[in-house]
Amino acid sequence: MPSVRDILLPPELTDFFFPDNDETEVFPAIFLYTIWPILLVLIYPTLCVVFLIEGIVEVVFVCWLKTRRLLRHQYLSAEREPLLVQENRIEHAIRPRPLETGGYLAIDIAAVDISTLKNGALIPSLPRRFIQFPVEDPFQVAVLSWRWDFSQSNASSSDRSLNVGHAIKYAKAHGILFLFIDIISLDQTLPTGELIQHVARFGDLYTTIPVIVAYDDIRLDFDYIMLRPWIFSEIKKLLYNPYKIVYVGHLRQGTYVHKSVLHWWLGRVPRSRMTETSFVEQLRKVWVADFVTPVLELLNGHISMADIHDFKFIIPPLWGIFTAAESLPPSDYLLTVALLLSASSYGRTREYVVEGAFLTLPYTKFQIKSLVTNKERTITDMDEFMVKRVEHTEVHEICAGSVKLATFEYRHERWRKSLVPRYTVTLAPDMEKGIFAMLELGPEARSLYLGLEIERVAMLGDHDSIRNLNVAVVEQ
DSSP states (O other): OOOHHHHSSOHHHHHHHTTTTOOOSSSOIIIIIIHHHHHHHHHHHHHHHHHHHHHHHHHHHHHHHTTTTTTOOESOOOOSSSSBBBOSSOOOSSSOOOOEEEEEEEEGGOOGGGGGTTTTHHHHGSEEEEEEEOOSSEEEGEEEEOOOOOOTOOSSSTEHHHHHHHHHHHHHHTTTTTEEHHHSSSOOSSSSHHHHHHHHOOOOOTHHEEEEEEEEOSSHHHHHTTTTTTHHHEEEEEGGGSSEEEESSSSSSOOOOOOOOOHHTOOOOOOOGGGGGGHHHHHHHTTOOOTHHHHHHHHHTTOOOOOOGHHHHGGGGGHHHHHHHGSOHHHHHHHHHHHHHTSSSSSSEEEEEESGGGGGOOOSSEEEEEEEEEEEEEEEOOOEEEEEEEEEEEEEEETTTTEEEEEEEOOOOTTTSSSOOOEEEETTHHHHHHHHHHHHHHHHHHHHHOOOOOHHHHHOOTTTOOSOEEEEEEOO
16 A cells, blocks of 8 residues: 555655655655745746846836936945955066156146047147156056057047047046157157167066056957957066056946946946956966967967067067068967067977967968877776767977977867866977077077077066066056
8 A cells, every 4th residue: 555655755765755664754745745836936026026126127217317417437445455466476586677767748637628528539639738757646657558449330430549548538537647658659650770679678667667458449359359469469568567457448348347237337246356357467467477378379360460470579688589580471480479579488398278379370380290199099988988088199390491490399188177178388498499490590690589588488578577566457
């Protein structure tokens, strides 16, 4: 005769709630058939209605704030409280030199009419003033690191920049009197040798005065914006900055947080999630990376560069070698730059998370010998089932003639969540010698290259060199 539990409970639930040979009713079956359906019918629809009403109220409230111009800036961090604080760090032996005497043209913020910035800042018409260094109060000046966003679809002129416009608005609202910007402060018509010196000296501003950052560009993926070589180099310099770094966004790219738009507009981003903005997340990745990643992404076609030969300006210690390599075809030139920059890092073995499309490009001076294998193996998974896995292995040897320069190796690990390969690059002991021979450079050039090792490493940045970093993120 069936027991009470067999009558009240379905057979598939009987063994779950009752052990074998146990006739004790330890689970109230009436709850399963009466109270639980009532909860499903009443409580869940009620919660849905409550959330819907809350959303409608928030939309109405936000629209009211917008119409009353009460919701102009949303600060994602306290003005004087650092978001990223790194303690107990070892100070790098090579610190950027202090800003020397001299000066640059800067935007005169006080003379800018804010009403003219609605569709972006018209660069040629911005008021300017020559600022002499050293300045009395460093908090009254700032330097702008920005994405050149001319000719955006939401800009009315090809000479207007929304990033510069919003940076000026922020500076004016926070008591900054003068804003340095490369397109105004540097004379782009100078000869190459002289311009390299001016670019290197202007780069010291990113380490010695407050910095405003503006990278939003609706045409590009934000992750790749911060890998663009010029921006990448400026971010590296921010490692040494003792002042505040403020990101000013207007397209919710750098300031994006994985949260609903309504809570975002109302400024309800929890303090614990302040560092989860896209800018800060990419900032961490750039600081622990070297310049090889941007170069390989250029080869892969994920990012672009107006002139790939600008690396002589970005990495001044290598300007002589990079200038000699400019006679190479574009792909050969970029691969040469990548190998030399990889050698400029500590150690001869590095890992890079990039796609391998650059290994299939046609090269003139380099030969790539590839060995790709797919080996099927039978393994036991966590549920003790026998499954077949295919192990994908790639080994690519980069040679210049008969000289082996480097090896790019990739082994697929099934436990890795990222779909992007992780290549291990091992440089040959005489890699530099092979490249100098290919470029027909004498032993003097190699001696100069080896003698600048400390400067080369310092240019790449050391993410363990900052004790206190103050980053703020603002959406306008």
